[in-house]
Amino acid sequence: MAKPLLEYYQEVLSKISFADQAVFRKEMRKAFRRLVPEERQVLKQWFRSSCVCKTEDRAAPREVPLRA
Numbered sequence: 001m002a003k004p005l006l007e008y009y010q011e012v013l014s015k016i017s018f019a020d021q022a023v024f025r026k027e028m029r030k031a032f033r034r035l036v037p038e039e040r041q042v043l044k045q046w047f048r049s050s051c052v053c054k055t056e057d058r059a060a061p062r063e064v065p066l067r068a
Contacts (some may be wrong), residue, residue, distance in 0.1 A: 005035060006035060006042060009027070009031040009035070010046055013027055013047070029042060
């Protein structure tokens, strides 16, 4: 039996989430074009609640202690 499209996109997006932001955005847009409105809402909720969108390690520079 084929995997539902929503599950497929969740799997793909979770695998590429930290690899390349441009590819991630492209795949997210593709998912939104192919999913029905109800599935889009589920994907949005999944994206917001999962660790996919939490990239504070990459976004925030690490603090470097000052030397006295």
